[in-house]
Amino acid sequence: MAHAPALAVIDQTLETKRRPPLDVVYEWVTTVDHKRIGLMYIAYALIFLLIGGFEAVLMRIQLAVPNNHFVSPQVFNRLFTMHGTTMVFFMGMPILFGFANYLVPLMIGARDMAFPRLNAFSFWISAFGGLLLYFSYLGGDGLYGMGSAPDVGWFAYAPLTAKVFSPGHSTDYWTLSILLSGIGTTGTALNIMTTTICMRCKGMKLSRMPLFVWLMVVTSFLVFVAVSPLTAAQVMLTLDRYLGAHFFDTQAGGSAVLWMHFFWIFGHPEVYILVLPAFGFISEMIPVFSRKAIFGYPAMVAASVAIGFISLSVWAHHMFTVGMGPAGNTFFVFSTMVISVPTGIKIFNWLATLWGGKIIFKVPMMFSLAFLFQFLVAGLTGIMLSAAPFNWQLSASYFVIAHFHYVLVGAIVTALFGAFYYWYPKVTGRLMSETLGKWHFWLFIIGFHLTFDVMHVPGLLGMPRRIYTYEAGRGWETLNFIVGIGALFQTVGTLIFVYNMVRSYYHGEIAGNDPWDAWTLEWATPSPPPAYNFAVEPTVRSRRPLWDLKHPEDQDENYE
Amino acid sequence: MMETASTIPVSGQSESPWELPHRGIVGMACLILAESAIFLIFVVAYVYYIGKSLSGPTPAQVLELPILGTVCLLSSSITIHFAVSALRKTKMGVYKLLLATTVLLGAIFLMTTAREWYYLIHDVGLTIKTNLFGTTFYSLVGLHATHVVVGLIMLTITLALSLRGLVTKENAERLEVLSLYWHFVDGVWVVVFTVVYVLGR
Numbered sequence: 001m002a003h004a005p006a007l008a009v010i011d012q013t014l015e016t017k018r019r020p021p022l023d024v025v026y027e028w029v030t031t032v033d034h035k036r037i038g039l040m041y042i043a044y045a046l047i048f049l050l051i052g053g054f055e056a057v058l059m060r061i062q063l064a065v066p067n068n069h070f071v072s073p074q075v076f077n078r079l080f081t082m083h084g085t086t087m088v089f090f091m092g093m094p095i096l097f098g099f100a101n102y103l104v105p106l107m108i109g110a111r112d113m114a115f116p117r118l119n120a121f122s123f124w125i126s127a128f129g130g131l132l133l134y135f136s137y138l139g140g141d142g143l144y145g146m147g148s149a150p151d152v153g154w155f156a157y158a159p160l161t162a163k164v165f166s167p168g169h170s171t172d173y174w175t176l177s178i179l180l181s182g183i184g185t186t187g188t189a190l191n192i193m194t195t196t197i198c199m200r201c202k203g204m205k206l207s208r209m210p211l212f213v214w215l216m217v218v219t220s221f222l223v224f225v226a227v228s229p230l231t232a233a234q235v236m237l238t239l240d241r242y243l244g245a246h247f248f249d250t251q252a253g254g255s256a257v258l259w260m261h262f263f264w265i266f267g268h269p270e271v272y273i274l275v276l277p278a279f280g281f282i283s284e285m286i287p288v289f290s291r292k293a294i295f296g297y298p299a300m301v302a303a304s305v306a307i308g309f310i311s312l313s314v315w316a317h318h319m320f321t322v323g324m325g326p327a328g329n330t331f332f333v334f335s336t337m338v339i340s341v342p343t344g345i346k347i348f349n350w351l352a353t354l355w356g357g358k359i360i361f362k363v364p365m366m367f368s369l370a371f372l373f374q375f376l377v378a379g380l381t382g383i384m385l386s387a388a389p390f391n392w393q394l395s396a397s398y399f400v401i402a403h404f405h406y407v408l409v410g411a412i413v414t415a416l417f418g419a420f421y422y423w424y425p426k427v428t429g430r431l432m433s434e435t436l437g438k439w440h441f442w443l444f445i446i447g448f449h450l451t452f453d454v455m456h457v458p459g460l461l462g463m464p465r466r467i468y469t470y471e472a473g474r475g476w477e478t479l480n481f482i483v484g485i486g487a488l489f490q491t492v493g494t495l496i497f498v499y500n501m502v503r504s505y506y507h508g509e510i511a512g513n514d515p516w517d518a519w520t521l522e523w524a525t526p527s528p529p530p531a532y533n534f535a536v537e538p539t540v541r542s543r544r545p546l547w548d549l550k551h552p553e554d555q556d557e558n559y560e
Numbered sequence: 561m562m563e564t565a566s567t568i569p570v571s572g573q574s575e576s577p578w579e580l581p582h583r584g585i586v587g588m589a590c591l592i593l594a595e596s597a598i599f600l601i602f603v604v605a606y607v608y609y610i611g612k613s614l615s616g617p618t619p620a621q622v623l624e625l626p627i628l629g630t631v632c633l634l635s636s637s638i639t640i641h642f643a644v645s646a647l648r649k650t651k652m653g654v655y656k657l658l659l660a661t662t663v664l665l666g667a668i669f670l671m672t673t674a675r676e677w678y679y680l681i682h683d684v685g686l687t688i689k690t691n692l693f694g695t696t697f698y699s700l701v702g703l704h705a706t707h708v709v710v711g712l713i714m715l716t717i718t719l720a721l722s723l724r725g726l727v728t729k730e731n732a733e734r735l736e737v738l739s740l741y742w743h744f745v746d747g748v749w750v751v752v753f754t755v756v757y758v759l760g761r
Contacts, residue, residue, distance in 0.1 A: 193586070225597045228595070252692065524567060
C-alpha cells in the first residue's frame with residue numbers, strides 16, 4: 001500500500017462565457033495550444049477527406065458503366081491525381097498528426113508540446129499547402145484555362161512532369177503544395193519526437209509510454225528520413241522546371257528512373273507513416289474494450305521499431321516492372337516479405353489481447369475488429385504483390401489499387417473512425433451516438449467490402465489503373481458497377497458519421513472524465529481538458545496509471 | 561463535483577531522480593537527421609550523374625580544390641566549440657572574440673564559393689542549364705551554401721546581441737544548439753568536398 005498513488009482532486013471547471021465570434025476566430029488563429037492545433041489539423045483534414053471522397057465518387061460514376069462520358073479524359077486525369085495527392089498529403093498525414101498533437105502531451109503527462117510556436121507554424125504551412133493545391137484549379141493555366149488541376153498522377157513520374165509535357169502551372173502547384181506540406185510535417189514530427197523525449201512526466205519511462213506514443217515516435221523518425229527525400233526531389237523538379245536543370249530531363253542524359261527511386265524512397269515509408277498511428281489507435285482501443293492489459297508490450301514496441309527500419313529498405317518493390325535485374329529484384333522481394341514478420345507479431349499480439357478478454361462491443365471496438373480482419377487481408381495481397389513475377393503481371397492494374405486501398409481505407413480509415421468514437425468524448429465532453437455509430441459502421445464496412453473486395457477481380461482480369469473508360473464485353477462491367485454501389489454505401493456511411501459528430505456535439509450524452517473506464521493519462525483530465533492539461537504534474541508507476549489509481553490493492557507494477 | 565474535477569495520479573516519493581534531455585538539443589538533432597536525408601538525396605544524384613554529362617565542361621577541366629574555404633569552415637567549427645565553453649565559464653571577452661572569428665571564417669568560406677561560382681559562370685560559362693554536371697554541382701554546393709548563409713545570419717545576430725551585452729551564461733545552452741547546427745554544416749561540407757572535389761574530379 002505504500003506504493004499506492006495519492007489522489008489529487010483538483011477543480012478544473014472551465015469558464016464558459018459567450019464571446020463575440022471575431023474574438024473566437026482570433027483566438028483560434030493565434031493559438032499555440034497543442035489541443036486546439038490538433039483539432040484544427042483534424043478539421044482541415046476532414047474537409048479534405050470530403051473533397052477527396054467526392055473526387056473518388058466522381059471517378060466511380062464515370063467507371064460504373066462502359067463507354068461513359070460523364071467526365072472527359074482530361075478531367076479524369078485531374079481527378080485521380082487530386083484524389084491521391086489530397087488523401088495522402090492533406091487528409092492522411094494531417095489527421096494522424098492532429099490526433100498525435102492532441103493526444104501525445106496528454107498521454108505522457110505534459111502540459112504542452114516542446115515547441116508550441118513551431119507547432120502552430122507547422123500547422124499553418126501545411127494548411128496553406130492544401131489551399132495551394134486546390135488554388136491550381138484557378139491558377140493552373142492562368143485566366144485562360146479555368147479548371148486546370150495537376151494531372152500527372154500522385155507519383156508524378158518523369159518525364160511527364162517536364163515543362164514540355166506539362167505546360168502551364170498546375171504541376172508547379174502540385175510541387176509547391178507538397179513541398180510546403182513536407183516542411184509542415186517535418187516540423188510537427190520534430191515537435192512530437194522532442195516532446196516525447198523531453199517532456200514526459202515523472203515516472204513515465206520509455207518502457208511505460210502508451211503504445212500510441214511509441215508508434216508516433218517511430219512515425220516521426222520515418223518522417224525525418226522519408227519525407228525529406230521527397231522534399232529534396234521536389235526541389236530538383238522545381239529547378240528542372242524553372243531554371244532549366246536536367247535532373248529528370250532524359251533529353252540531356254537525366255534519368256526518369258532516378259525520380260522513381262526518389263519518389264518511392266519516400267512513397268513506401270509513407271505507407272507506414274500513415275499506418276503506424278493507426279496501429280497506435282488499435283493498441284489503445286483493443287485493451288480497453290477487452291478489459292485486459294495489452295499482450296506483449298515489449299514485443300509490440302520492438303515490432304514497431306523493426307517495421308520502421310525495414311520499411312526504409314523496400315521501396316523498389318514499386319518498380320519491379322522497370323527492369324532492375326535479378327539481384328535488385330531478389331533483394332526487394334526478400335525485404336518486402338521480411339516486413340510481414342513484425343507486422344504479423346502485431347496481429348498476433350492484438351489477437352492475444354482479445355483472447356480471454358471480456359469484450360465490449362462498443363463502436364470503437366467494432367471498428368478495431370474490422371481493422372484486424374481487413375488489415376490482415378491487405379497484408380496478404382501485399383505478400384502476393386511482393387513476389388516479382390506476380391507483380392509483373394499485375395503492376396498498375398486494379399489489383400494494386402484494391403490492395404493499397406485495403407490498407408488505406410480498410411486499415412487506416414477504419415482505425416481512424418474507431419479513434420474518433422473513442423476520443424470524441426475526451427475532446428467535446430459528450431459521447432457520440434452509439435445507434436448512429438452502428439449505422440455508420442455497418443454501412444461503411446459493407447460498402448468497403450463491396451468496393452474493394454470486388455475491385456481485385458477486374459485487376460486480375462487485366463483492367464489497368466487510370467483508364468477513364470473501357471469497352472463493353474470484357475467482363476468488367478458488372479464488377480465495376482458493384483464497385484460503384486459500394487462507393488455509394490461508403491458515402492452514406494461517412495455522411496452519417498459527419499452528422500453524428502455535429503449532432504452529438506449539442507445533444508450527446510455527457511461523458512465525464514473517463515467514459516470507457518480506460519487507463520492512460522488523458523482520461524485523468526476533465527473533458528475537454530483545460531489549457532495546460534494538468535493542474536499538477538502527474539506521477540506514474542506503471543503503464544496503466546489510472547488502473548493503479550482505481551485499484552490501490554492491485555498495482556500494475558507488480559506484474560510489469 | 562466529480563464532473564468538473566480531475567483525479568490526477570500523483571505520488572510524493574519519486575523512485576529516482578527524473579532528468580530528461582534538453583529540448584533544444586533534441587530538436588536540433590531531429591532537424592539534423594531530416595536535413596541529412598535531404599543532403600543524402602542530392603549527394604546520390606551527384607554521384608549517380610558523375611561522368612554522365614552529354615557535353616562539357618567536365619569537373620576535371622574547371623574545378624579547383626577549395627583549400628582556403630575548407631580550412632576556414634573547418635576551423636570555424638573549432639572556434640564555435642570554444643566560444644560555447646567560454647560562455648559557460650563567463651569569459652565574455654574570449655567568447656566574443658571566438659564568436660566574431662567564427663563569423664569571419666564562415667564569411668571567408670562564402671567568399672571563396674562566390675569567387676568560384678563567378679569564375680565558373682562568367683569565365684567558363686558553366687550554368688545549371690549547361691549539362692548534368694552543372695545541374696548537380698550548383699544544386700548540391702548551392703544547397704550547402706544556403707545552409708552556411710542561414711547559419712551565418714544566426715551567428716551574426718548572436719554576435720550583435722553579445723556585443724550589446726544581451727547574451728549571458730544562461731544562454732549557453734541555446735548557443736550550443738546553434739553550434740550543433742554549425743557543426744552539421746561543417747560535416748556536410750566534408751562530404752560535399754569529398755564527393756564533388758575529390759571523387760567527382
